[in-house]
Amino acid sequence: MKRYGMVIRLKEGCESEYRSFHAHVWPEVLAKIRECNIHNYSIYLKENLLFSYFEYHGADFRSDMDKMAADPNTQRWWSIVSPMQLPLESRAEGQWWADMAEVFHVD
Numbered sequence: 258m259k260r261y262g263m264v265i266r267l268k269e270g271c272e273s274e275y276r277s278f279h280a281h282v283w284p285e286v287l288a289k290i291r292e293c294n295i296h297n298y299s300i301y302l303k304e305n306l307l308f309s310y311f312e313y314h315g316a317d318f319r320s321d322m323d324k325m326a327a328d329p330n331t332q333r334w335w336s337i338v339s340p341m342q343l344p345l346e347s348r349a350e351g352q353w354w355a356d357m358a359e360v361f362h363v364d
Contacts, residue, residue: 258296259318260362263309263354266343267302275341276302285330293321307342309354 267275279300290298294315301308315321325331339353348355 259313260359261309261311261313262357262359264345264357265307265354266345267305267307268341268343269305271341272302272305275307275338278338283330283334285328286334289325289328289331293325295321308357 294313296312296314298311299309301310313321342353344353345355
């Protein structure tokens with residue numbers, strides 16, 4: 258299992274709508290997340306910064322992320338929530354959410 262932390266900005270004025278969509282995530286999107294070996298997935302919000310945390314339990318992260326990106330329901334979901342987000346300028350090329358380095362962990 259590998260832990261991931263990622264960050265992105267939420268556009269001004271989008272908090273209510275973003276919260277509403279995430280209070281009622283489509284079952285097909287949740288099923289695809291699980292199918293792609295993601296567990297314990299959370300998104301936190303602080304002052305227009307969204308922080309996501311999840312645990313990946315698969316063997317091929319890139320392949321699972323490609324499978325998720327190819328899913329029509331996930332694509333529709335992203336077409337709704339992505340316009341509410343502002344990627345960080347410091348993110349790596351090809352990233353939407355910027356990866357974060359884990360600096361501490363304890364079980």
